[in-house]
Amino acid sequence: xxxxxxxxxxxxxxxxxxxxxxxxxxxxxxxxxxxxxxxxxxxxxxxxxxxxxxxxxxxxxxxxxxxxxxxxxxxxxxxxxxxxxxxxxxxxxxxxxxxxxxxxxxxxxxxxxxxxxxxxxxxxxxxxxxxxxxxxxxxxxxxxxxxxxxxxxxxxxxxxxxxxxxxxxxxxxxxxxxxxxxx
Numbered sequence: 001x002x003x004x005x006x007x008x009x010x011x012x013x014x015x016x017x018x019x020x021x022x023x024x025x026x027x028x029x030x031x032x033x034x035x036x037x038x039x040x041x042x043x044x045x046x047x048x049x050x051x052x053x054x055x056x057x058x059x060x061x062x063x064x065x066x067x068x069x070x071x072x073x074x075x076x077x078x079x080x081x082x083x084x085x086x087x088x089x090x091x092x093x094x095x096x097x098x099x100x101x102x103x104x105x106x107x108x109x110x111x112x113x114x115x116x117x118x119x120x121x122x123x124x125x126x127x128x129x130x131x132x133x134x135x136x137x138x139x140x141x142x143x144x145x146x147x148x149x150x151x152x153x154x155x156x157x158x159x160x161x162x163x164x165x166x167x168x169x170x171x172x173x174x175x176x177x178x179x180x181x182x183x
Contacts, residue, residue: 003011022102023111025094026087026136030069030080038125042071043078044148046140067133068125072179077137079122111137 016024030037044053066086070079082090084110091099101120113135114121120132 008049015169018098019102019105019109022091022096022099022106023136023138025090025096026080026082026134027138029090030067033066037067037069037080040068040070043069046071046078054080066125068123072137077139079135079137079138081121081125081133081135083125084120106136113137137148 014123041053044056066083068081072079100119103112107119112119119134121135122130123133123135125131125133
């Protein structure tokens, strides 16, 4: 009976909350679609170190269509900002209909950074355009390696092995524009 109770307790503790599921989807989308996210230099410096961060051609990488990843001001976590329309489409694609409730819970715990009376914030992801975005805070931990590996594979390998530096296909650009359009 004690073993059963311990196993049940461990299963409950390791179970993913609905909020964790939402954060996992955001993080996995970022890693999968890394080319569509803008990255600031302090974040690159923390992920790669100085030599590789200085080698990045930010004009190629910082398209910033749907999101931004940056180092927090306190330097102890990083933030992924996701355009509101893109985020809502992502939730729809993953069958999550109660995302607003989850966002409220994340704001209450300090994981979601938002305006005082809203769940969104305004951020310049694309030059001169303020977008409504959801800003999520992530701690530097084991996810850091997945970020590093994704950038290595996407950016450094492509640059070294290809003459084609146009990372976004026409289909990707059209999809991005659809995600950002409308309110």
